[in-house]
Amino acid sequence: MKDGRAFRVVLCTAGSEEEGARIAKSLVEQKLCACVNLAPGVRSFYRWEGAVQDDAEVLLIIKTTQEKLQALSDHLAEIHGYDVPEVLAIAVDQGSASYLEWLAESCAD
Structure with a gap:
């Protein structure tokens, strides 16, 4: 494991x-992320x-x-498309060295 x-x-x-797919593709093409998982079937309750x-x-895991x-x-x-899109960033504590290296390379300019 790596920091x-x-x-x-x-x-x-x-x-x-x-x-979700349009957003995911754009983020990866722009090298703003390495990977996006789309998880369909999410049901959200919220006040608007x-x-x-x-x-x-659909939940995007970026x-x-x-x-x-x-x-x-x-x-x-x-x-x-939302007026107030959800953007919640969660810090990563550790990950496999090979995956984190790939992630860094995939986001590099």
Whole structure:
């Protein structure tokens, strides 16, 4: 295992698999992340404009570096269909050395 403090897992939801795939492809193409997993079948309950909402969504699990995090967040704000897209970054404590090396290389300019 290797120290993973330079890496982040970002959670984001999208309203459909098509939108999730469009976002994922854009993030990877722009080298803002190494990988995005799409997890369909998420059901979200939240308050929006004073009412409780119940929606089907897709969860994007995005692997990136701390260095790319702000640019990733800015890009999501530009291309996402939601007024307030979810962008939650979770710090990575440790990971396999080979995976973290691949992640860093995949995000490098």
